[in-house]
Amino acid sequence: DEDCTGDRVSGQKGAVTMDSQKNKATDLIRLAYEAQKRSYSPYSGFQTGAALETAGGKVYQGCNIENAGYTPSNCAERTAFFKAVSEGERSFTRIAVVGNYPGKPGDYCAPCGVCRQVMREFCDPETFEIIIARGPEDYKSFLLKELLPESFGPDDLV
Ligand code: THU
DSSP: TTTTTOOTTTTTTTEEEOSSOOHHHHHHHHEEEHHHTTOOOOTTTTTEEEEEEEEOEEEEEEEEEEEOSTTOOOOOHHHHHHHHHHHHHHEEEEEEEEOTTTSSSOOOOOOOOOHHHHHHHOOOOOTTTEEEEETTTEEEEEEHHSSSOOOOOGGGGO
């Protein structure tokens, strides 16, 4: 794909790896925009994409997937997490998120509360980075602890 700088490595179970070992934030954003093209969003028309980086440097992409029943809809971020976790991944470093209506300039698309809580299940709030972009090189980044302060997580249960 011309829009994607990463060379796909076969046999990676749905993940993408970049040819250089270290992904740049802009690489993740590009992969989020690529995933956004696969958005299934006939109800809201709002198209989102995410690129989730594992500790090993693999990237799992996700898009939003809506449903006629509305509540079964899944955000791009959770699609990426569930793809990755279902392939055995448990250690994550960063996620890039993009969202806009087609043909309209996007704004930064911050993850919804449900997605933040899913991140909290698998990521260290002190180190996991959330990159929200409104253009290929126009982004802000936050730690999970900033977007989900005083959170409840697996360590709160016996
Ligand atoms: N959505 C995402 O996929 N990620 C976000 O961060 C915000 C919202 C989706 C859900 C729904 O399909 C559409 O965008 C409008 O809310």
